[in-house]
Amino acid sequence: MAALFLTLLLLSSAAQSAERTLVFAAASMKDAVEAMARAYRERTGNPVVVSVASSGALARQIEAGAPADLFIAANPDWMDYLEDRKLIDVESRTNIAGNTLVVVTGDGAIAPPVDPEPLLRSGRFAMGDPAHVPAGVYTAQALDQLGLWEDLRPMAAFGENVRVAMALAARGDVAFAIVYGSDAELSEDVAVAYIFPPETHAPIVYPAALTANAHEDARDFYAFLRAQAADGALGPYGFTKPAAGSGS
Known part of the structure; x- marks a missing residue:
């Protein structure tokens, strides 16, 4: 015992x-x-x-x-x-x-535009829900800084997290998605189409x-x-x- x-x-x-x-x-x-x-x-x-x-x-x-x-x-x-x-x-x-904030597309690599407005107005897009997803908060800040948020908000599909938003672009369900640079780095299904300047949003930490x-x-x-x-x-x-x- x-x-x-x-x-x-x-x-x-x-x-x-x-x-x-x-x-x-x-x-x-x-x-x-x-x-x-x-x-x-x-x-x-x-x-x-x-x-x-x-x-x-x-x-x-x-x-x-x-x-x-x-x-x-x-x-x-x-x-x-x-x-x-x-x-x-x-x-x-x-x-x-x-981290960085980028626009990705599932349509293959394209030359990053100097003026992102035509790209951002090219169709429905995905982003994190700004109500509870930090990537969505940064996205809203960046688009607002560019004077586009009010016009583009009705075209946004809000994802429950940033990976969901990227998946929508990878499948072609939306024209593009706004995600973190780290997400784009690890995905073979999307290409970076634009990188938001750091001054357009709060530092991503x-x-x-x-x-x-x-x-x-x-x-x-x-x-x-x-x-x-x-x-x-x-x-x-x-x-x-x-x-x-x-x-x-």
Whole structure:
């Protein structure tokens, strides 16, 4: 009996030492974060599960009690939303990546226009829903800066996240989509037709933070992720370094 008890105790300790880390990540971060999770598991043996959706949907799930350990958003607003509700470890918050905003089409590569207006008026287009998708917020800002938002808004098909918007363009359901440069970088089904100048929208940054209830293994994975990001490991997935002065 004593030997059995000791065996069960050791098995319990081993299970606790490899507690699963649950990461909630913005949809545009899917490929990059899943790659970091695989690399971490190969190095440590500790499991990491990545769940992706729009930043707004994920933040509301955390607010509702979802057991996420780490949250990576596609803009600061939804991280602020959780911070205001004391649902993240504020001291752990940092920006781990930046991005660009681009127009993509499924019709093959075209020469990027100097004046994007004819392209943007060429037909129905897809974008993230600005009500809860950061890419949609940046898109609305960029089109408004170009004086086109009010005219083009009725032509927009709002996707539940940026990957859905890109898929619509890839299938030819819309003339084009406005997505992140990182999404276009990883897709063989679309081509970049235009890159919005950075000054047309707020800096695109990806804040990350541990949730208020994150366990120690999650903290270890987060440290690994931050170190990898600082070393440029997110670059091959189309991400840039966070814009200078974009906050902590």
